[in-house]
Amino acid sequence: MATLGAASLAKFGVSTLLAAEPDKRLGFAFVGLGGFARDHLLPGMMRCKFCKPVALVSGHPEKAATVANQYGIDSKNIYNYDNYDSIKDNPQIDAVYIVLPNGMHAEYTIRAFQAGKHVMCEKPMANTVAECQAMIAAGKAAGKKLQIGYRMHWDAPTLACIDALRNGEIGPIQIIEAETGFTIGDPTQWRLNRKLAGGGCLMDIGIYSLSAARYLSGEEPTEVFAHTYHDTSDPRFKEVEQNCDFQLKFPSGVLASCLSSYDTNLNRYVVHGRDGQCVLDPGQPYEGAKFQIERRHIHGLQAVDVTPSDQFVGEMDGFAQAINGNGPFKATGEEGMQDMRIIEGIYESARTGERVKV
Numbered sequence: 046m047a048t049l050g051a052a053s054l055a056k057f058g059v060s061t062l063l064a065a066e067p068d069k070r071l072g073f074a075f076v077g078l079g080g081f082a083r084d085h086l087l088p089g090m091m092r093c094k095f096c097k098p099v100a101l102v103s104g105h106p107e108k109a110a111t112v113a114n115q116y117g118i119d120s121k122n123i124y125n126y127d128n129y130d131s132i133k134d135n136p137q138i139d140a141v142y143i144v145l146p147n148g149m150h151a152e153y154t155i156r157a158f159q160a161g162k163h164v165m166c167e168k169p170m171a172n173t174v175a176e177c178q179a180m181i182a183a184g185k186a187a188g189k190k191l192q193i194g195y196r197m198h199w200d201a202p203t204l205a206c207i208d209a210l211r212n213g214e215i216g217p218i219q220i221i222e223a224e225t226g227f228t229i230g231d232p233t234q235w236r237l238n239r240k241l242a243g244g245g246c247l248m249d250i251g252i253y254s255l256s257a258a259r260y261l262s263g264e265e266p267t268e269v270f271a272h273t274y275h276d277t278s279d280p281r282f283k284e285v286e287q288n289c290d291f292q293l294k295f296p297s298g299v300l301a302s303c304l305s306s307y308d309t310n311l312n313r314y315v316v317h318g319r320d321g322q323c324v325l326d327p328g329q330p331y332e333g334a335k336f337q338i339e340r341r342h343i344h345g346l347q348a349v350d351v352t353p354s355d356q357f358v359g360e361m362d363g364f365a366q367a368i369n370g371n372g373p374f375k376a377t378g379e380e381g382m383q384d385m386r387i388i389e390g391i392y393e394s395a396r397t398g399e400r401v402k403v
């Protein structure tokens with residue numbers, strides 16, 4: 046097993062600082078208590094050193110009361126979507142974490158900024174570039190910060206792979222393959238509703254393929270070409286695409302071939318260089334991305350041993366630390382909007398059958 050060199054924890058977004066006193070931590074209100082907030086983000090925040098959950102916003106008061114009890118959140122800090130704007134009067138809330146269906150991200154982000162709070166918002170940032178622009182403008186007007194939930198930006202094996210690529214360990218990159226997908230169930234869920242989801246597999250999971258092609262190449266694409274498909278006799282795919290494949294062309298000549306699906310499991314990135322290949326397989330798990338490398342003259346893939354990082358602690362503490370002036374802002378609104386710009390190009394290409402400049 047090959048071992049990664051002297052990559053420090055700090056470099057991978059893992060803070061080596063001592064934890065802040067509880068009353069100094071950034072207080073978060075979670076907006077939308079669905080699966081991701083309850084199963085990953087709230088437990089993740091309990092492992093953080095610089096932030097803490099202090100409030101909940103939910104359309105289901107009983108669920109909110111149970112979650113509040115579980116995390117020691119004061120019941121007077123439970124809000125609903127109607128009285129959400131009154132978070133402005135609660136000084137315990139420094140920031141909100143928007144974990145709502147995609148089509149609600151823009152409205153609830155803008156309302157949070159108007160209430161004078163910082164915002165973390167889940168991916169995809171919004172349904173359209175115009176919404177992204179409005180979100181960024183609202184943050185600027187309020188003098189508050191916006192971060193998008195790109196958890197892979199804090200994943201140690203992913204960052205180690207990017208390092209290896211930038212260090213030229215497999216020579217100049219030629220081709221990137223990025224595949225993400227899962228088999229979706231319940232046809233009545235919001236992910237299959239165009240207004241709430243903004244699109245299908247591309248918006249939800251294909252955005253990981255797109256984001257990976259950008260961070261693995263280190264470039265911005267100039268051109269896209271795409272196909273989408275949906276079997277309209279399948280009750281799940283009445284409104285949104287089931288499969289999407291898209292190609293990206295980068296200025297250096299690197300080509301990326303990306304797949305996304307709501308009807309098969311895919312989770313793998315491969316970077317082909319002139320002198321070898323880097324593989325992340327799985328490419329975007331919540332934990333345990335596996336990085337392997339094959340160098341010229343050394344036959345076969347070798348696993349690279351990377352000290353794992355906690356993506357959720359990384360992104361939430363990273364945001365809190367950046368607000369405190371102790372680190373850079375990563376995964377900004379501009380980053381989220383860039384993905385949306387390219388996604389709009391991908392949909393346009395699929396619709397027109399033409400290559401689209403982005």
Ligand code: NDP
Nearest residue numbers: 077078079080081082103104105144145146147167168235
């Ligand atoms: P869920 O369906 O599990 O939860 C969404 C929650 O939003 C609901 O539980 C509900 O909370 C609230 N909500 C408010 N209005 C509606 C509505 N009209 N329809 C449905 N829900 C509504 O979704 P997820 O938690 O899986 O996803 C939420 C966001 O997080 C999405 O943007 C998704 O892309 C993102 N996500 C990101 C992941 C990542 O790895 N970064 C992984 C999974 C999701 P309540 O009942 O409290 O009002």
